[in-house]
Amino acid sequence: DARVTQTPRDKVTEMGQEVTMRCQPILGHNTVFWYRQTMMQGLELLAYFRNRAPLDDSGMPKDRFSAEMPDATLATLKIQPSEPRDSAVYFCASGLFATGELFFGEGSRLTVL
Amino acid sequence: GENVEQHPSTLSVQEGDSAVIKCTYSDSASNYFPWYKQELGKRPQLIIDIRSNVGEKKDQRIAVTLNKTAKHFSLHITETQPEDSAVYFCAAHTGANSKLTFGKGITLSVRP
Numbered sequence: 227d228a229r230v231t232q233t234p235r236d237k238v239t240e241m242g243q244e245v246t247m248r249c250q251p252i253l254g255h256n257t258v259f260w261y262r263q264t265m266m267q268g269l270e271l272l273a274y275f276r277n278r279a280p281l282d283d284s285g286m287p288k289d290r291f292s293a294e295m296p297d298a299t300l301a302t303l304k305i306q307p308s309e310p311r312d313s314a315v316y317f318c319a320s321g322l323f324a325t326g327e328l329f330f331g332e333g334s335r336l337t338v339l
Numbered sequence: 340g341e342n343v344e345q346h347p348s349t350l351s352v353q354e355g356d357s358a359v360i361k362c363t364y365s366d367s368a369s370n371y372f373p374w375y376k377q378e379l380g381k382r383p384q385l386i387i388d389i390r391s392n393v394g395e396k397k398d399q400r401i402a403v404t405l406n407k408t409a410k411h412f413s414l415h416i417t418e419t420q421p422e423d424s425a426v427y428f429c430a431a432h433t434g435a436n437s438k439l440t441f442g443k444g445i446t447l448s449v450r451p
């Protein structure tokens with residue numbers, strides 16, 4: 227049963243620390259998305275890749291967030307420096323460009339103290 | 340860009356009753372409309388979807404209808420059960436950039 231894998235599942239860190247979240251998309255998928263979920267904002271799109279190329283990162287705070295796909299099996303989302311307002315659940319999702327279907331990972335719960 | 344809205348934001352029904360959740364979208368080029376269910380502490384999971392070339396799709400107790408002219412689509416759940424309690428997200432997909440735009444989500448509560 228193919229799944230999107232995210233690490234870490236839970237992360238508690240102090241303000242100012244660097245945080246890196248990782249995602250392994252489903253093999254064969256050519257789109258990868260990063261979403262942030264908070265109680266107030268629902269599912270907020272941060273970044274979007276197609277065939278590893280970044281297509282849209284307009285929802286991402288550029289001064290502290292960065293997203294990359296070093297290869298087809300790994301997507302990363304980095305926050306440096308982290309702030310308490312970054313506390314949220316970060317979801318990675320992968321899919322196929324042609325169909326639009328998206329499959330979500332279990333999420334990374336980030337708490338910044 | 341696409342804008343997807345869900346109404347209402349919360350819905351409470353008695354077990355066994357039907358629930359209908361509505362979404363509207365703004366981009367007439369959108370051609371794929373999935374629904375996701377998210378249980379507390381879990382990931383959103385795709386439960387049903389519809390493409391713009393059909394008007395209705397059914398899978399056991401859930402169905403989705405699409406009105407392209409009015410640009411809205413709805414999720415119908417019949418014979419609701421307590422395990423249907425969750426947050427439901429609708430989304431619209433525009434083929435040009437293959438990006439899913441989500442609604443804010445609706446919390447469905449099924450009272451036993």
